[in-house]
Amino acid sequence: MLYAKRGIIRAGLTALAVSGRIPDGHFSSNFQQEARYMDPQIVIARILRTLRLDTTVFEEAREDPAALTQSIVIAAASFFLAGLGGWFWWAVEGFSEKGKLFLESVIAGTFLGVGAWLVWIAVAYLLLTSVFHYTANLERLVRSSGLATVPMALMLVMFIPGINIGVGLAALGLVFLLMDIAIQVSVEASPGHVIMATFAGFLVFCFVLSLLVQRDTWLAPGVFLFRAPATSLADLFHLR
Secondary structure, eight states: OHHHHHHHHHHHHHHHTTTSOSOTTHHHHHHHHHGGGOOHHHHHHHHHHHHTTOTHHHHHHHHOTTHHHHHHHHHHHHHHHHHHHHHHHHHHTTOSOHHHHIIIIIIIHHHHHHHHHHHHHHHHHHIIIIISOOOBOHHHHHHHHGGGGGGGGGGGGTTSTTTHHHHHHHHHHHHHHHHHHHHHHHBOOOHHHHHHHHHHHHHHHHHHHHHTBOSSOBOSOGGGGGHHHHHHHHHHHHHO
16 A cells, blocks of 8 residues: 555656656655655745735745645545545445545545646646746646645535535635645746746646546545536436
């Protein structure tokens, strides 16, 4: 299981290095070096500033070499909380196979969610550099974008009847908004081009995680779990 988790993160980082501009072994060496500087007080303070919508925190993270590790950890924690919220919703609704869902949606979904988020960054980076011909630093993008995933944690309360879909959609909307800000402060580019690049990455992100949830497979966290009952109903009507 440990090797599988490492493989998922490695695959996501490989997608980020697809342009060939990042030296081989760059991310792994940074992880080993920066893990010593994982200061919980700094991380918590930055998360609180993000919740207050203090956008200067993205600029601070962009310039902090230690923020690369922090960014991955924050994203993983946010997706984990989103997965827990989906699992709570599943339990409240009385659906079966809660143990399987916890392993797939909460545990595996956390790592796959982080991988999909890294792909989102990679898509935005490639569009900005290869299509719109801006200069961008990929590592700085990752540093600032980790804080943008914090609203995913709002999905922890999506088990509350009557507001679950609204909470899930609001969380995704906030993630998109903060990702746009994080990318904008990391690249000197036209706001319109940044929005286009961010939205393209967001579409890929949603598409990938949606495909990971089927009738008997629940490998995505949070709001994407709503697709499972819908898929089951579609199959039922198809059989009729």
